[in-house]
Amino acid sequence: MPPTFVLVHGAFANSFSFAPLQAELGLLGHRSVAVDLPGHGFQATFTRAYQSPQDPEGLATAPGSIKGVTLADNATHLIGILERAKRNGPVILVAHSRGGVTVTAAANARPDLIDRIVYVSAWCPVDLDVNDYYTEPEMATVDPAAFAPALAGNPAELGLLRVNFRTANPDALAALKGAFFADGTDEQFLTFLNTFQPDENLDAGGSADRAQAATWGRVPRTYIRLTDDTSLPLALQDRLIREGDELAPDNPYDIRTLAGSHLKWLADPAPAARILAELATLPSPSTPA
Template identity: 75%
Template sequence: MRNLPTFVLVHGAFANSFSFAPLQGELALLGHRSVAVDLPGHGFEATFPAAYQAPQDLAALATEPGSIKGVTLADNVARVVDVLERAKRNGPTVLVGHSRAGITLTAVGNARPDLIDRIVYVSAWCPVDLEVSGYYAEPEMAEVDPGLFAPALLGNPAELGLLRTNFRTADPTVLAGFRQAFAADLTDDEFRTFLNTFQPDENLDAGTSADRARAETWGRIPRAYVRLAEDASIPLAMQDRMIREADALTPDNPFAVRTLEGSHLRWLVHPRPAAETLADLAALAELPGR
């Protein structure tokens, strides 16, 4: 009997394990085990202040404390390593991350490459030559407006010790910005449903130069990158740049590259093609190398 890998799924910014439920259903129908991780301060560990409910009290929301304050990238790594250690008892593991989760995946790969049989970035940050903040100043991100969501940001991050975003805003301009960045190809109901799965708070620690991919550790892990062709928040040009940089770092262990049509969030709302792609990559994980 084949020893199928366990998929360990890691969410992006302001998200949680709940968003992986449809994908996990499709993976299960293909015969695969999976576990979705809530990073510290996410899922049922998140803070949803009463001021975030309707009617909203934005003044109070701007000052309410949040449980994610002080959470670091090292905390995220420890959470994922714990899950990987437990999953590894059952056979191979495939570590999958989306969007901001790529920072955590890379740091986990640097720390414990022995726990990962294949690492998969789904339109996720894979910092190699620069820190993630540095990539935002590069030409590939020129069409991404970093101030697009400014009206939805609440409070002073330095004082709160976290990033707080009002995803329950009714401001049509802000909602249009969210949709343009994340979900231009979803229906209105699909978009609003997904928006309501987001939590208001995210931690501040996005890593430093020490957390970029290292050839001697992370670079030993067989890896794959799933490009999202219509992603407007991490454009295809930036996804391709990170693939090139990683392949230059370890040319003997290049990315296996796949492409899915759709926006930043479509693969989670309509997950069957993604599940089939991950299943294909899982088959690769049962073999040495690619």
């Protein structure tokens, strides 16, 4: 029975990001489901202050629906989708960026629902919590302060992280493009920004949410490295792979590599779709080789 690809987005993103990839997968004969995590997609908050002309003061103070959403909420929501998808056969769970934290938490809890995990330049914390990796040498080239001109409001007061992706500030736009889509045209970059939502939850997980050998470690997994990613650098991707292999040495990562930035694979999805289609042909653990 052919698998279902379940696609999990990263921070500030939503299921809309996967539309080009889903089209490519469909044309290759594969079914897929793009997930909106809680507070994302049509559950997101787009305040009038975010519209044009913008109201900076209102944008900095308006409440957002994602306030209070936790990693546990994300994992519970995803597990519900996996339960439904699993009724139709094998499930290949694909994570991008921060979505990897949710996927890892779901695999810790319900490895029986997943036939393969595919991380695409995605977080899979093993030795440290996600926030702690930012102080490590592999992340030395990432400067979070570069995005300060695009930040809106105080996260501690809002209870969420808010970014003004509709800013016209040239420094903010340059920083965002350099971090996420340096190899895209300005038009592609601005188009992608307009699929983002301004709010993200503050819960990136803790030590209890790191990959666990007894559960997550049993699930076959692939890591697709993005060689030109500057927001989750290749050195950090390779460290996450190495730590995962050390945690579950009998079930190492299948490693694939694509050229491009953090978002290029979504805007030009054919190469990634071909890799995913190939993974769909691999035998599941219950299928004789």
